[in-house]
Amino acid sequence: MRPVRFNIHPKEAEIADAIGMGKAPDGVPGDGFFATQLSSVVGLARKNSLWPLPFATSCCGIEFMATMASHYDLSRFGSERVGFSPRQCDLLMVMGTIAKKMAPVLRQVYIQMAEPRWVIAVGACASSGGIFDTYSVLQGIDQVIPVDVYVPGCPPRPEAIIDGFMKIQDLVGQESIRRRNSEQYKALLNSYGIQ
Amino acid sequence: MEHNHITLPEGSIEKTTTTLNIGPTHPATHGVFQNIMEVDGERIVSSDQTVGYIHRAFEKLAERRPLYQITPITDRLNYCSSPINNMGWHITCEKFLQIETPKRVDYLRVIIMELARISDHLICNSIVGVDTGAYTGFLYVMQYRELIYEIYEEICGSRLTTNIGRIGGFERNFTNTAFTKLEKFLNEYPKVLKEFESLFTRNRIFMERTQGTGGISAARAMNYGFTGPNLRAAGVDYDVRVHQPYSSYQDFNFTVPVGTTGDNYDRFLVRNAEMWESISIIRQAYEKVQAFKGAEAEVYHADVPEYYLPKKEDVYTKMEALIWHFKIIMGEIDLPKGQIYCPVEGGNGELGFYLISDGGRTPFRLHFRRPCFIYYQAYPELIKGGMLSDAVVTMSSLNLIAGELDA
């Protein structure tokens, strides 16, 4: 029988810069406490636990499948749970062409989401209608709902989708807690006829 | 003690069934379809579908474009196997313009088309797995779909909507890296597929979920216009690759797998068997490509200056090439008059292109025969009387692609 031995020459993994913890926000550290703004803490928590709602209609949805699956693995960014209920999700990811027939559905889904909510338009079609400048296609989802981040590409590579997702994380992390109550935000929603 | 019954308002009709709406955005539909079902408990009494949620007017769009600009539109039909659509469109154009393609081009095309078929069936079958509760298969094989995408990338620079090839051949020769990647795929994938099969094929839960659900007889399937794996699962050995060979499919040795009952399980098995056939076809095609020697081994397009873009160096140095380049890019080449219907075996059935030209520079009319648009009408018949949870599996095993369905 082979003797059980511990590895007595353990090799250090070279992870000095590759893997890091989320950076702590600016604040005053002390013994057993850390003082900082509430919005920074909330932002830190929110940005690393976004629940995406994939609103996948066409080709970009297939690239999102690749993003979600094992090779690109979106769950590394804190969005393991892809939800399909608008009530539970924070991030609406619109992937693919939105036809005029679909536009009211998309709007309804957006309205059903609870604040705070973010929207990412993945791909040329969702951003601007793409190559489909036709009678039946909505020329960009920003005609019916406000959009935070646009990802170009037809379809975007999974890396691009992840990049767009990280841009959303930056937005989420820096958002002030009272932004959703501001006059400006209300005016924005009013311009879309929401609320 | 008094029971608090809900009393219906005066004049209301008491219904024994429930109306259930699924879609158009629902995780179980894998695309934008709406199904309104009448269910009695969990049994489906009747259902009605709405489609058209991503209608993009491909056919109207194609009337405005010269032939080579239509290729990107075909990408977006069945986006799980866009190279087949691209090649199908190029083959249609070549037939229409009576262009002979060299054998090497045909074989390279066969390699690409069969890779696309594998990636299409792979997604469909793994999604059937997801809908029967086995997420593992999906996560596992998606890793290997990336290998196929890497090959596409090496050839045309794009992953999903490939726009691969040109009228007359390919835009560039396959690099050695592409062939190395192909070999890697051919070495690794069969093991994975074997494992994938052993995960599902004799899996008790999977068999119970899929056998006997969503079945259709051969006669009904033909009446409903089924084609592709769905028709073959019902027992009809109709395959465009055999019946009307294109791209030199007659040079290859392969069998057409057929099922018997046309249920979800048979559809799954037929797709799996087709993947094995595809691997064998790719191997044969790769051997044939390797056999070309000398100048023949460098051929990657037909000699059709009217439709095939000249090399960039030539455009800068040769008058002739510059003129062709200009004419092609500006879409200033008049097409011959005529009509053609040309089918290819797409990922989910017979994909046909009906091209009408009146001698102008763009098609007068281009109609796509989209297989899943035609066979999705059979869905109410497939699920009637079955359980709600089986309807979901039936839907995914039909391999419905919303982009193709709505055109």
Place this chain on the structure above:
Amino acid sequence: MSLNNEMIQEKLIAKFGDQVSNFATSYGMLSFESPKEINLKVLQFLYDEPNLKFTFLTDICAVNYPDQKGAELVVVYHLHNLKENIRVRYSVSTSLENTDVYTATKLFESANWMERETYDFFGINFVGHPNLKRILNVDEMDYFPLRKEFPLEDQTRIDKDDEMFGRG
């Protein structure tokens, strides 16, 4: 004995006389026309006749020829005999004023949606269709978009400058 285009043509002429016309073979496929009133009879004959057996409907679509007065819309059927592996293209034409064409849904289940699509795009009124309404476009649409007179782009959109897209 395998079926070929000449035999199909002979059989059709023997049955319908000069009502079927314009026989042509392009790229190996036989095409012919008939008045729209007898379209069902022709389809039924092709379906039932023991030697023809065109039992698989590949496709139905329509074409709009604005210059053909009185026959602006043409409905095209592609039929397939799977056993003999031979296809035919059959078309009937109709005017814009009276777009009635008999439905093939009794013969082929698959015709149902194909005819709805054709109605949606070209406004061809399939008489006897069980559920003739728009399929791909929104129900409120008040025109038939694939007819040549209607433009591709949505005319109400304001965000795209036509001049920048070369359509000024």
